[in-house]
Amino acid sequence: MQTNDIKGATALVTGASRGFGRGIAAALSGAGATVIGVARDGAALGELRAELGESFTPVSADAADPTVAGQLIDAYRPGILVLNAGAAPLSRPLQQHTWQTFSVNWDTDVKQAFHWLREALLAPLAPGSTVIAMSSGAALRGSPLSGGYAGSKATIRFITSYAAAESERDGLGIRFVSVLPQLTPATGLGAAAVAAYAAREGMDVAAYRERSGPALTPEQAGEAFVALASDPSHAGAYLLTAAGLSPVP
Numbered sequence: 001m002q003t004n005d006i007k008g009a010t011a012l013v014t015g016a017s018r019g020f021g022r023g024i025a026a027a028l029s030g031a032g033a034t035v036i037g038v039a040r041d042g043a044a045l046g047e048l049r050a051e052l053g054e055s056f057t058p059v060s061a062d063a064a065d066p067t068v069a070g071q072l073i074d075a076y077r078p079g080i081l082v083l084n085a086g087a088a089p090l091s092r093p094l095q096q097h098t099w100q101t102f103s104v105n106w107d108t109d110v111k112q113a114f115h116w117l118r119e120a121l122l123a124p125l126a127p128g129s130t131v132i133a134m135s136s137g138a139a140l141r142g143s144p145l146s147g148g149y150a151g152s153k154a155t156i157r158f159i160t161s162y163a164a165a166e167s168e169r170d171g172l173g174i175r176f177v178s179v180l181p182q183l184t185p186a187t188g189l190g191a192a193a194v195a196a197y198a199a200r201e202g203m204d205v206a207a208y209r210e211r212s213g214p215a216l217t218p219e220q221a222g223e224a225f226v227a228l229a230s231d232p233s234h235a236g237a238y239l240l241t242a243a244g245l246s247p248v249p
């Protein structure tokens, strides 16, 4: 099997300060990559830098800002680009959303994916580069307490596949992959959603978690992203659960 060398590669991870992004940045660093971590909270990024050492470069910035995407792609030309940053949606039924709360994930998650995907194609990143965008299992099933979240994550999967088609058409050799994690209480965003869905069903959180089975952890997400980045045969979209990756047909 052909593999992409992670050791010595430059990886850029958005949303690296907490949750999945932190686990992914740590796993890529552990596999020998030089990692650029982007998030708005400089203090949390500083803690990760203290943990991972010199191979981790923190960048405090808004990943949904098109200038940030352009500047960081130009500066680092990452061989591995992970578009993970995402806003925490307000957990309420549809009628209790305003347009502003409904659309937060369009304004952050989709905007981010759009800007970075196009910058990756325009640069273009080097042949053999891998871009992995964070969608969600909600893109397949909906998420009735999260406003526009599920639709925004479905759009991220769509536009990542559009980018893959453009790469193929222009012979760029850049691989574009989407990951659809299952809901997990192991991150801040996921814990809030699990609490809301448990309350909706009149269950306590412990019982809801018990029923949901093993929870996906940031460390497992990290292992999965290293596997995706290493193996150039991975393409398309993958569900991610505590049991690992499985292709979405």
Ligand SMILES: NC(=O)c1ccc[n+]([C@@H]2O[C@H](COP(=O)([O-])OP(=O)(O)OC[C@H]3O[C@@H](n4cnc5c(N)ncnc54)[C@H](OP(=O)(O)O)[C@@H]3O)[C@@H](O)[C@H]2O)c1
Pocket: 014, 015, 016, 017, 018, 019, 020, 021, 038, 039, 040, 041, 042, 044, 061, 062, 063, 064, 084, 085, 086, 087, 088, 108, 109, 134, 135, 136, 137, 138, 180, 181, 182, 183, 184, 185, 187, 188, 189, 190, 191
């Ligand atoms: N947890 C789940 O159950 C689950 C399931 C499916 C998909 N996902 C997706 O996985 C991704 C990570 O979620 P998570 O659960 O790890 O959430 P989390 O713990 O809340 O972490 C979100 C990360 O995104 C960063 N972020 C948010 N807005 C940003 C912005 N404008 N610019 C830069 N960074 C930004 C946050 O850092 P700052 O606040 O410091 O900027 C933080 O590092 C999201 O895209 C989410 O939708 C999560």
